[in-house]
Amino acid sequence: MEEFAALIDALVYTRSRNEKLRLIAEYLRATPDPDRGWALAALSDGLDFPAVKSSTIRNLMKDRIDPVLWSLSRDFVGDTAETASLLWPAPDEPPSPPSVSETVELLEAMNRKTVVSELPKLLDRLDPSGRYALLKLATGGMRIGVSSRLAKTAFAQAFDVSVDEVEEYWHGLAPPYPELFAWAAHGEDPPDIENLPTFRPFMLAHPLEETVVDLADYAAEWKWDGIRVQLVRAGDETRIYSRSGDDISATFPELLDVLPFPAVLDGELLVRGTHQGGEEGGAASFNALQQRLGRKTVSKKMLKEAPAFVRLYDALLVEGEDLRPSPWTERRARLEALMERLPYSHFDLSRIVEARDFDHLAQIREGSRDDSIEGLMLKRKDSPYIAGRRVGYWYKWKRDPLLVDCVLMYAQRGSGKRSSFYSDYTFGCWDGDPDRGADLLPVGKAYSGFTDEELKKLDRHVRRNTVNRFGPVRETDKSLVFEVAFDSVHESKRHKSGLAMRFPRIHRIRWDKPPHEADRVEALRALVRD
Numbered sequence: 001m002e003e004f005a006a007l008i009d010a011l012v013y014t015r016s017r018n019e020k021l022r023l024i025a026e027y028l029r030a031t032p033d034p035d036r037g038w039a040l041a042a043l044s045d046g047l048d049f050p051a052v053k054s055s056t057i058r059n060l061m062k063d064r065i066d067p068v069l070w071s072l073s074r075d076f077v078g079d080t081a082e083t084a085s086l087l088w089p090a091p092d093e094p095p096s097p098p099s100v101s102e103t104v105e106l107l108e109a110m111n112r113k114t115v116v117s118e119l120p121k122l123l124d125r126l127d128p129s130g131r132y133a134l135l136k137l138a139t140g141g142m143r144i145g146v147s148s149r150l151a152k153t154a155f156a157q158a159f160d161v162s163v164d165e166v167e168e169y170w171h172g173l174a175p176p177y178p179e180l181f182a183w184a185a186h187g188e189d190p191p192d193i194e195n196l197p198t199f200r201p202f203m204l205a206h207p208l209e210e211t212v213v214d215l216a217d218y219a220a221e222w223k224w225d226g227i228r229v230q231l232v233r234a235g236d237e238t239r240i241y242s243r244s245g246d247d248i249s250a251t252f253p254e255l256l257d258v259l260p261f262p263a264v265l266d267g268e269l270l271v272r273g274t275h276q277g278g279e280e281g282g283a284a285s286f287n288a289l290q291q292r293l294g295r296k297t298v299s300k301k302m303l304k305e306a307p308a309f310v311r312l313y314d315a316l317l318v319e320g321e322d323l324r325p326s327p328w329t330e331r332r333a334r335l336e337a338l339m340e341r342l343p344y345s346h347f348d349l350s351r352i353v354e355a356r357d358f359d360h361l362a363q364i365r366e367g368s369r370d371d372s373i374e375g376l377m378l379k380r381k382d383s384p385y386i387a388g389r390r391v392g393y394w395y396k397w398k399r400d401p402l403l404v405d406c407v408l409m410y411a412q413r414g415s416g417k418r419s420s421f422y423s424d425y426t427f428g429c430w431d432g433d434p435d436r437g438a439d440l441l442p443v444g445k446a447y448s449g450f451t452d453e454e455l456k457k458l459d460r461h462v463r464r465n466t467v468n469r470f471g472p473v474r475e476t477d478k479s480l481v482f483e484v485a486f487d488s489v490h491e492s493k494r495h496k497s498g499l500a501m502r503f504p505r506i507h508r509i510r511w512d513k514p515p516h517e518a519d520r521v522e523a524l525r526a527l528v529r530d
Contacts, residue, residue, distance in 0.1 A: 001097040001126065003031060004039050005133035011144045020146060024154035029185075035100040037176020040155060042137045044148040046175050051110040052119065052138040057084050060120060064089055075472055078419020079143075081135035088131055091124040098125060100137075101176075107138055143415065148244065159184035164201060164387045171199035171245055195235035199245045200264055200316055200324075201387035202228065205377060205394035212358055213378055213395065219328065220353040220361055223374040223396055224311055225286045225487070225502075226270040227293070231310060233259045240269070251295050252308045258346040263338075266314040266385075268350070270372065271306040283311070283372035286502055287490035311350050312339075316385055324385040331385065365399060374487065375399040401485035402527060403507060404429070405518040407440055408480040411462040412473050414447060421455055422462040422474060423447055425506070427482050429497070429524055434516040440478060441497035441521055444486070449506035458509070481510035481518050489527050497521050499528070 007027045014020050024043065028036050041047050061070050061084050070087065077083045098106070103122065110118050119138075123131050136142050152170065156163035161184045172193035173180055179191040228243040238256045240249045249256060252269065259265070271292065273284035288306055292298065315335045316324050323331050339349055353376065355361035365376050375398035383393040406427035414423035424447040432438030450458065461480060468475035485507035492500035499521070 001100055001103055001130055001133065003027065004035070004042075004100050004137075005097075005126075005130045007039070008133040008136060008142075008144060009129055011146055015145070017150070020150060021154045021157055024146070024151060025158035028155060028158040033178060033181055034176035037178065037181060038100045038104045040151060040177065041175035043142065043146050043151040045140060045142070046148075047104070047137065048140055049107045049110070049138050051112055051115040052107060054080050054139060054141075056115055056119065057081070057135060057139070060084075060116070061087060075413070076420075078413055078415055081132055081139065081141075084135060085128045085131035088123055088128070093124070095127050095130065096125050097127075097130050098122070103134060103137065155180075155184065165190070167201040167245075167387060168198070169193060171241070171247075172196040197232040197234040197237050197239040199230060199232065199239075199241040199247075201245075202230065202243055202266065203314075203385050203387060203394060204389045205396040206389055206391060208378065208395040208397040211395065215355060215358060215361065217382075218378045218380055218395075219332075220355060221313070221350050221377045221379065222353060223377045223398065224268040224270060224283065224350065225372050225374045226268040226283065226289055226311070229267060229269040229310060230316075231255065231259055231263075231265045231267065233262050233264075251292060251298065253298060254303055254308055255310065255346060258343050260341060261319055263318045264316040265310070265312055265335075266316060267310040267312040267347075269308055269310055271308050273372075285372060285488065285490055287492065287500060307345075309346050309348065311348055313350050314385060327382040327384065328379050329381045365397060373399070399487075401487060401503075401507070402489070404443075404484055404486070404524055405510065405513065406443060406482050406484050407478050407515045407518045408461075408476055408482060409440055409442060409478065410473050410475050411458075418455070421459045423455055423459070425458075425482070427484060430516075430518060430520045431497070432520065434518075438520075442495060443497045443499055443521065443524055444484060444501040444504040446482075446484065446504045446506050449485070450509065454509060478515050481513040481515055482506050483508040483510055489524055491528055497524075499524055 004027075007023060010023050011020055014023065028040065031039065038047070057080055058070070065087055070083070073087060074080060074083045077086075106118065106122055122134065126134055136144070152166045153163050156166050166180070166184070169180060169183070169191045173191055182188040183190050229248070230241045232239050232241065238249070238259050239247055240252055240255060242248050269289070270283040271289045273282055273288070284306070292302060292306055292308065312335060314328075315331050315338065316322070318334060318338065323334060336349065339347070353361070353364060355364055361376070375396065378395040378397060380393045386393070406429055408425055409428045410426040411422040412424040413419055414421060424445065426442050426445045428440035428442045430438045431441045462474055462476055465476045465479060466474045467477050483506070484501070484504050486501040486504040488502040490500050490502065491498055494500065
């Protein structure tokens with residue numbers, strides 16, 4: 001555990017991507033099995049200990065130190081694990097750190113009752129650095145600047161293997177990944193995943209930005225506003241994976257028995273819209289899909305009211321044949337031929353957008369304001385299906401965002417490197433005429449879209465204009481206007497305004513604009529699409 005704690009400390013204070021890769025690779029080469037496998041799983045968010053929650057740590061701390069001191073310290077530091085590791089009372093006995101494997105074994109054995117007595121024993125065996133690593137590992141919230149992809153890339157560099165191969169095998173294996181290390185570190189045969197419904201890395205697109213493409217070389221499709229998924233059937237089992245490779249099969253059970261042949265298909269998961277009178281229509285807005293995301297169980301009512309389907313983009317493997325090296329035109333033809341074998345109730349095909357030339361396509365894009373459309377995808381017709389982003393093959397051309405002027409209402413400190421700044425902002429629109437005493441109603445929250453220099457200026461504004469405090473939240477006077485960009489707006493019962501924005505971000509800070517000139521809720525509501 002000491003070596004793992006040292007790695008975590010080094011990663012926290014390292015900003016260079018290459019240096020992070022070097023540190024992880026060195027650790028993986030020097031650490032024996034299975035410790036390195038458990039550490040790799042922790043770095044890639046592959047571990048889950050249900051008994052240990054942030055609330056568990058808070059309760060343990062408040063039993064040991066003054067609750068007010070804990071709250072003030074946590075608010076100042078901005079990270080529960082770091083605060084707890086520093087404030088944990090020093091034990092009478094010197095540290096006797098467990099191995100990573102022993103730590104995982106002890107954490108797995110804990111339940112909601114025993115964690116109260118067993119977790120403190122484990123914390124007492126560690127110094128502050130070890131406690132920090134333990135709590136990060138236990139809660140699954142590393143937040144140390146290491147993504148799952150970076151951890152896999154470091155593994156590939158450590159043992160001089162292809163990261164694409166690592167991705168290919170990864171999702172068919174379980175921590176501590178003995179087969180993966182046997183292959184990469186010891187030269188044994190690759191893991192056998194042929195009959196396992198495993199994830200294949202997605203091909204991704206670059207933003208179009210200023211590029212103009214020749215439609216003789218590229219095909220255009222709508223970019224649908226759902227969640228990109230991969231439907232995989234192998235060994236008489238079907239699984240659904242998100243773009244990040246998470247298994248989300250349990251959330252969409254109606255799709256697990258409808259793929260009738262072995263295949264790996266790429267598409268957009270959407271839910272059906274409903275026309276008046278109850279007739280099923282096309283795709284509903286993302287807001288309707290969001291009601292189903294992250295649920296461990298799905299009610300019969302929800303399955304009936306918001307049935308899921310997949311709008312297919314591509315075919316990677318079909319009945320044992322790997323289509324990924326083939327050009328997009330051939331894969332598209334194979335996908336079109338497959339449609340008659342798939343139930344229309346659960347699958348349809350993302351259609352090609354026909355245009356005379358690029359300028360005509362731009363006009364079509366500007367005219368698309370369907371709630372379920374984000375913009376366009378441009379795919380080179382001769383492109384193979386390659387994991388990751390490759391320049392010149394696929395482009396995403398998102399529609400221009402909607403803009404509205406809102407007034408800053410509340411601010412909260414961020415986390416990580418922003419823990420000392422008020423960087424999370426809640427803003428609202430006027431519920432009527434502000435000159436006649438109308439109230440502001442919250443319509444969204446954003447924590448992106450500004451520079452570091454602007455963040456410092458916003459933080460000063462919040463501190464100087466605070467009129468009330470609610471725990472970690474500060475209410476500000478209604479004096480600062482944000483121009484907020486967002487993709488769409490939907491009705492929502494969760495907010496007092498009755499509205500919820502899709503992907504809100506701060507487009508401009510309007511230091512020059514008086515707050516009474518900000519927009520009204522009615523203007524935002526007019527943008528809601530049925």
